[in-house]
Amino acid sequence: MMDKIPSFERLVESFSRLPGIGKKTAQRLAYYVLRSKNNFTEEFREAIKQVKELINECPTCYTYTENEGDCYYCVDVDRRNDMFCVVEDPADIQQLESSGAFKGRYHVLHGAINPLDGVGPDDLRIKQLISRIKSQATDGEEPIKEVILALDANLEGDTTALYLAKALSEFDIQVSRIAHGVPIGGHIDYVDHRTLGKALENRIVL
Numbered sequence: 001m002m003d004k005i006p007s008f009e010r011l012v013e014s015f016s017r018l019p020g021i022g023k024k025t026a027q028r029l030a031y032y033v034l035r036s037k038n039n040f041t042e043e044f045r046e047a048i049k050q051v052k053e054l055i056n057e058c059p060t061c062y063t064y065t066e067n068e069g070d071c072y073y074c075v076d077v078d079r080r081n082d083m084f085c086v087v088e089d090p091a092d093i094q095q096l097e098s099s100g101a102f103k104g105r106y107h108v109l110h111g112a113i114n115p116l117d118g119v120g121p122d123d124l125r126i127k128q129l130i131s132r133i134k135s136q137a138t139d140g141e142e143p144i145k146e147v148i149l150a151l152d153a154n155l156e157g158d159t160t161a162l163y164l165a166k167a168l169s170e171f172d173i174q175v176s177r178i179a180h181g182v183p184i185g186g187h188i189d190y191v192d193h194r195t196l197g198k199a200l201e202n203r204i205v206l
């Protein structure tokens with residue numbers, strides 16, 4: 001074990017703040033960086049910088065995009081306009097896309113209601129979802145027929161689903177939630193594509 005080296009300790013500390021990285025793994029990663037060639041560390045540093053500089057939230061669905069305006073999914077003319085799928089995180093969209101089972105529009109909440117962590121409805125993109133539905137109903141676009149909630153199968157997902165079902169009850173739209181196959185407590189980004197396709201197909205009307 002080497003002496004305490006402040007710069008090395010700082011790197012370990014940074015790595016250990018990443019989700020799922022414990023102290024031991026953080027140390028292994030820091031040693032890897034320390035021993036690696038300069039071109040690796042340059043590329044790594046540049047990749048982190050670019051992720052922060054180039055990626056914006058889509059002004060319509062709030063997923064991440066490098067586009068200046070709407071994202072890839074929002075500008076795609078081959079998708080249905082009358083169906084929304086509400087997800088917690090941008091990564092969930094990639095999962096749903098791999099399942100190939102959904103061809104409508106997305107809306108990203110950026111989290112789920114979690115009173116214990118102080119996350120309420122106003123901290124999520126819920127108001128934006130409602131104004132999106134409203135404006136689509138009034139500005140001559142095709143009105144929305146169905147909102148599918150593809151939320152995690154845990155307490156936060158349940159709370160958010162209940163809240164949204166109530167908030168959307170003022171509109172003449174069907175609100176459903178994917179259910180079967182998503183294990184209790186399961187994050188949808190861990191579910192395999194075929195199961196996720198089935199879960200969408202067998203969604204439950206709220």
Ligand SMILES: [Zn+2]
Nearest residue numbers: 058061071074
């Ligand atoms: Zn978008």
